Amino acid sequence: MKLQHSLGGLEGLGPVDFQKKVFVEQWEKRIFGIHTAMMSLSAHLKDALPQYPIDQVPTTFKDIWTWADLRRGAEAMNPFDYFKLRYYEKWLGGISGFFVEKGYISQAELDEKTKFYLKEGNVDPTPLPEKELPAVDEQVVKYLELGDSPKRDVGIQPKFSVGNAVIVKDLPVAEHTRLPGHLRGKPGVIDLVYEGCYAYFPGPSDGLGPAQPSYSVRFDPKDIWGEDLAEPGSTFYADIFEMYLDAD
Numbered sequence: 001m002k003l004q005h006s007l008g009g010l011e012g013l014g015p016v017d018f019q020k021k022v023f024v025e026q027w028e029k030r031i032f033g034i035h036t037a038m039m040s041l042s043a044h045l046k047d048a049l050p051q052y053p054i055d056q057v058p059t060t061f062k063d064i065w066t067w068a069d070l071r072r073g074a075e076a077m078n079p080f081d082y083f084k085l086r087y088y089e090k091w092l093g094g095i096s097g098f099f100v101e102k103g104y105i106s107q108a109e110l111d112e113k114t115k116f117y118l119k120e121g122n123v124d125p126t127p128l129p130e131k132e133l134p135a136v137d138e139q140v141v142k143y144l145e146l147g148d149s150p151k152r153d154v155g156i157q158p159k160f161s162v163g164n165a166v167i168v169k170d171l172p173v174a175e176h177t178r179l180p181g182h183l184r185g186k187p188g189v190i191d192l193v194y195e196g197c198y199a200y201f202p203g204p205s206d207g208l209g210p211a212q213p214s215y216s217v218r219f220d221p222k223d224i225w226g227e228d229l230a231e232p233g234s235t236f237y238a239d240i241f242e243m244y245l246d247a248d
Contacts, residue, residue, distance in 0.1 A: 008182020008224070019086075028088040034095060038065040040143035041136070044201055048148035057139045063102055066201060072176040073097050150198045152211035158242070160215060164190045165248040168217075168240065175205045179244045186223050187248050191237065192216035200241070213242045 023029050042065045045052040073094025075082075082090065099105045160166060170184040171177065178200060197211035217240050221230035 008180055023088075024086065025088075031088050031091050031095065035065075035070060035091060036144065037061075037140055038095070039067075040140040042066060045143075045148060049151070050146055050148070052139065052142070052148075054139070057135050058133060059136055059139075061104075063098075064201075065098070068176060068200060069098065070094050075176055150200065150211075151196050152199050154197050154211045156197050156212060158193050158213040158215075160190045160193065160213075160242070160245065160247070162190050162193060166190060166215075166217060166245045167248040169244050169246055171206050171244070173206060177206045178208055178241060179206070180238060182224060183219070183238060183240075186219060188217040188219045188223075188238075190215050191218040194239075198241075208241060208243060215240055215242065215245070217245070 023032070038061065041054070041057060041059045041061045043054065043062060044064045044066060045054045070091065071094075074090040076097075077085075077090070077093055085093070096105075096110055100107050100110055165187065166189070167187050168179070168183045168185060171179060173179075192215065194214050194216070198214055199211040200208050217238055219236040219238065221234050221236050224230070224236060
């Protein structure tokens with residue numbers, strides 16, 4: 001996660017709006033559905049667990065789309081713009097940018113639609129065309145029921161054990177990372193070693209991707225935020241991939 005997606009106690013951002021509705025606007029449901037369909041039809045599923053016959057599904061979507069791609073697109077925007085937008089507005093930016101990049105729509109088409117909705121306001125989305133594609137529907141439903149597991153049996157033994165002192169690396173970030181910004185360079189202790197190895201596909205630009213051990217790491221809040229801002233007697237935990245840790 002880049003800084004704007006992992007604040008870790010950053011101050012001065014103003015009041016926080018705790019939105020209780022899952023979907024505030026009708027179009028947000030459409031964006032959620034598009035993302036779900038893209039995940040369900042992603043080309044990476046041919047190598048996923050469980051296995052999907054994705055090559056046999058009659059879809060024109062032939063690219064890889066995972067949570068990593070959605071997050072990469074959202075986090076690529078300017079941090080100041082990021083803070084102005086609601087949750088699904090960030091999704092919309094990431095997904096529409098991906099469609100333009102891959103050639104599913106043109107920038108001109110996107111600009112035209114953007115201009116229309118800015119002028120007409122928050123109107124209901126255009127009804128979707130009805131298509132008889134039962135194999136696509138079955139794939140989407142199956143994926144919603146089963147998902148795909150990042151756990152892999154690769155036979156790698158964990159480098160660290162419970163009780164080991166570690167320090168979080170400070171790796172460069174270009175597009176997306178699973179390393180929280182507020183933990184970079186901070187010392188911690190291994191509290192739990194998770195069973196098995198887990199992949200993060202297709203892998204962000206910092207090198208994360210291949211299956212590896214992961215840990216629950218225990219931190220003293222004073223080491224993160226300082227004595228004055230740490231709540232007395234509190235403990236902070238974070239799940240971290242092995243590649244982000246060094247022995248302290």
